[in-house]
Amino acid sequence: MKTLTVRQRQVLALVANGNTNAQIGRLLGIHERTVNRHLAEIFHALGARDRANAVAIALVVGELGIHQIHIPDEQREQAA
Numbered sequence: 733m734k735t736l737t738v739r740q741r742q743v744l745a746l747v748a749n750g751n752t753n754a755q756i757g758r759l760l761g762i763h764e765r766t767v768n769r770h771l772a773e774i775f776h777a778l779g780a781r782d783r784a785n786a787v788a789i790a791l792v793v794g795e796l797g798i799h800q801i802h803i804p805d806e807q808r809e810q811a812a
Contacts, residue, residue, distance in 0.1 A: 734777035736795050744772045745800045748787045 736744065739760075746756045753771070757764040771783070778795070780786035790796040 733779065733793065736777055736790070737773060740770055740774050740777070741790075741795060743767060744774055744786060744790055746784050747771070747799045748766055748790075748796060 742760065743756055746759060751759065753764050753767040756762075756767045760767075771786075774780070774786050774790075775782075777791045778786050778793075780789050787796065791798065
């Protein structure tokens with residue numbers, strides 16, 4: 733498995749927080765097509781099949797930390 737770049741980790745953290753590709757592009761000041769390219773590279777590097785799988789793998793292997801994922805209070809309460 734390949735290590736992710738800093739930018740790829742930024743993109744994946746934003747994915748983990750529920751952002752769309754368009755939202756990620758706006759937040760990072762990059763084109764949505766660039767976000768798509770980053771995601772394709774992330775999937776390949778992690779051996780992931782989709783966004784959720786990439787986030788799960790990244791959490792397990794340490795590419796993302798749980799502290800990078802924001803869970804809104806209302807979702808936190810519903811899950812409890």
